[in-house]
Amino acid sequence: MTTSIPISQTQHFNWQECLWYLNRGFDDCIYQVRAGSVRRAFELEGQQMLVDISYADGSLKLQWLAGLQSTSTINHVHQFVADWFDLERDLTSFYTHLQANKSLAYMADNFKGLRFIGMPDLFESLAWGIIGQQINLSFAYKLKRRLVETYGTSLRYDNEQYWIFPSPANLASLEPAVLRDLQFSQKKAEYLITIAKLFADNAISKPILFALPDFLSRQKLLTDIRGIGVWTANYVLMKSLKENSSIPYGDVGIINALIAHSIISDKKDVKAIDAFYSEFPGWESYLTFYLWRSLAVKPGN
DNA sequence: TCCCAGGAAGTTC
DNA sequence: GAACTTCATGGG
Numbered sequence: 001m002t003t004s005i006p007i008s009q010t011q012h013f014n015w016q017e018c019l020w021y022l023n024r025g026f027d028d029c030i031y032q033v034r035a036g037s038v039r040r041a042f043e044l045e046g047q048q049m050l051v052d053i054s055y056a057d058g059s060l061k062l063q064w065l066a067g068l069q070s071t072s073t074i075n076h077v078h079q080f081v082a083d084w085f086d087l088e089r090d091l092t093s094f095y096t097h098l099q100a101n102k103s104l105a106y107m108a109d110n111f112k113g114l115r116f117i118g119m120p121d122l123f124e125s126l127a128w129g130i131i132g133q134q135i136n137l138s139f140a141y142k143l144k145r146r147l148v149e150t151y152g153t154s155l156r157y158d159n160e161q162y163w164i165f166p167s168p169a170n171l172a173s174l175e176p177a178v179l180r181d182l183q184f185s186q187k188k189a190e191y192l193i194t195i196a197k198l199f200a201d202n203a204i205s206k207p208i209l210f211a212l213p214d215f216l217s218r219q220k221l222l223t224d225i226r227g228i229g230v231w232t233a234n235y236v237l238m239k240s241l242k243e244n245s246s247i248p249y250g251d252v253g254i255i256n257a258l259i260a261h262s263i264i265s266d267k268k269d270v271k272a273i274d275a276f277y278s279e280f281p282g283w284e285s286y287l288t289f290y291l292w293r294s295l296a297v298k299p300g301n
Numbered sequence: 302t303c304c305c306a307g308g309a310a311g312t313t314c
Numbered sequence: 315g316a317a318c319t320t321c322a323t324g325g326g
Contacts, residue, residue, distance in 0.1 A: 129307090129308095130308095130309095132306095132307055132308090133306095133307085133308040133309070134306065134307090134308045134309080134321085134322085135306055135307090135308090135322080135323070135324070136305080136306040136307090136323090136324065136325060136326095137306075137307065138306095138324075138325070139306080139323070139324045139325075140306090140307080142324085183322085183323070183324090184322095185321060185322045185323080186321075186322085187309080187310085187320095187321060187322090188321090188322090191309090226309090226310085227308095227309070227310090228309085229308060229309050229310085230308095230309095231307080231308055231309085232308075232309085235307075248307070250307095250308070251307050251308090252305085252306060252307055252308090253306095253307040254307075255307095256307095292307075295307090303326105304325105304326090305324105305325085305326085306323100306324085306325085306326105308321105309320100309321090310319100310320090310321095311318105311319080311320080311321105312317100312318080312319070312320095313316105313317085313318070313319090314315100314316090314317080314318095
């Protein structure tokens, strides 16, 4: 059976752009992009599900290939997908800001309809942030795949295997040495296990973060955890909690994109970076995402 | 070989 | 506090 999720502001929605970003040359083990659709497995209350997501007539269509459709599973997956593709955003103001900047105006056309691709699962988002620290993205995706294929769960459908990110409980009891075998550094192994324990003990969760009064208090809760600095905290707040004004300071990708657009000339010029971002109040996270998008090049473009 | 990767923590001055 | 050092390994 198929279910449907409406999209706000469909004039600023381009499904092919979103799919292209998902499939932009990195090997993410957590979903599979096909022609016109993406497939992803979910797990809720011990139930595994597989959903094929496509676009038609102003809404996303979810075809349930496997797993139980109940009120709770449908609600869970719908909320996840709406967050994943930022379906409720109105980009009109963002594009106005882009067009006001000579160097970036092209993005409002070239990337039109690309929604912020989020990571709704907070644990996955934090784990991914830690994995991605200071290593190139190709290697980071390899580490993620090894982690998921060793400690995650999966389901088979139509001769394909669909992986589900390991639960905190499954990682909390590990020794760092077994992650070292997957080529995690000692520190990343320790960080990841520590965070898995915090999740397993319910010391951190989306509701806990959302209950805090503002951005800085959420950031502090995260950076007080060993292994999470400002970069990781702001990355996660942007990708998972949909903070609009989060800038992952120090991000190599952002710096390279700003240099490529002749917006800064020195990676240490924090003042120039802040001045640039101040042109996009409320859209700092989107701007960051579009800068990352600019680093990936479409064949033929 | 050398330098860089979508950093963080610890140490030194 | 700013500036190094260490971690750790793939990729160009």
